[in-house]
Amino acid sequence: MTDAHSPPALVIFDCDGVLVDSEPISLGVLTRGLNQIGLCLDVETVRARYAGTSMVSIMQRVATEDGIAPPEGFAERVKAETLEAFEAELTAMAGIAAALTEFRLPFCVASSSDPVRLRRSLGLTGLLPFFDGRIFSSAEVARGKPFPDLFLHAAARMGAEPAACLVIEDSVPGVQAARAAGMRVAGFTGGGHWGHDRTGRELLAAGAARVFTAHADLGRIVAAG
Structure with missing residues (x-):
């Protein structure tokens, strides 16, 4: 023992x-993306709900808890924009x-x-x-x-x-x-x-x-x- x-x-x-x-960067990108598909949350709420979880889990929760089906390619676009922001910041x-x-x-x-x-x-x-x-x-x-x-x-x-x-x-x-x-x-x-x-x-x-x-x-x- x-x-x-x-x-x-x-x-x-x-x-x-x-x-x-990385979290201020990635949460900012994610928040903007979620806002664009109709989920009106601020970055602090996004942090509380999704920080520490995978993009797969986030997309599942958005669909089941919020009733919003992210458009095709949404997760990939958020990932790409996040990596682009990482390069600079x-x-x-x-x-x-x-x-x-x-x-x-x-x-x-x-x-x-x-x-x-x-x-x-x-x-x-x-x-x-x-x-x-x-x-x-x-x-x-x-x-x-x-x-x-x-x-x-x-x-x-x-x-x-x-x-x-x-x-x-x-x-x-x-x-x-x-x-x-x-x-x-x-x-x-x-x-x-x-x-x-x-x-x-x-x-x-x-x-x-x-x-x-x-x-x-x-x-x-x-x-x-």
Whole structure:
């Protein structure tokens, strides 16, 4: 049995909003697209409803919950516009490269983003060399977050027991997925989409053991387990 306070055997990072400050960009593109097809939501509502979930899940929810069938090619257009915006605006999260350089534990990335966007995000921000060969996307599993499939898949591929893993997440579905997988989880609220309230109350309520706002504290968070 793994001691809940022992250092993890594997750290699993989400990508968007944890490694790269992508959420303000991607949520803005998504909000504009949804507005254009008749779903009148502001970007904060879009964040609350969809952050941390895959485009497949978002399109399913728009159809079932809002009764709007996105036009053919809508998801592909949003993805293309998001990548175009990334080329001009995307940055790595402050302090993450330095933190990863000093990291001494096994780690990987497991993201709701599709493989093309995921690798492009890491490549544009200079983080790809840290994760190459240890990149896992929700496209590889049957169900995305908040289901545990992706995190269990990443742990299995990395040879780690779920209870020995620590997940770093910035979204409620991600925290829920980690907890459903039987993993410990810390919430990160350093991304631009958190605005002025970085307390992470919703992440704590979803099951995060603790919340932090700067990757300078990553070592301490990991040591706490």
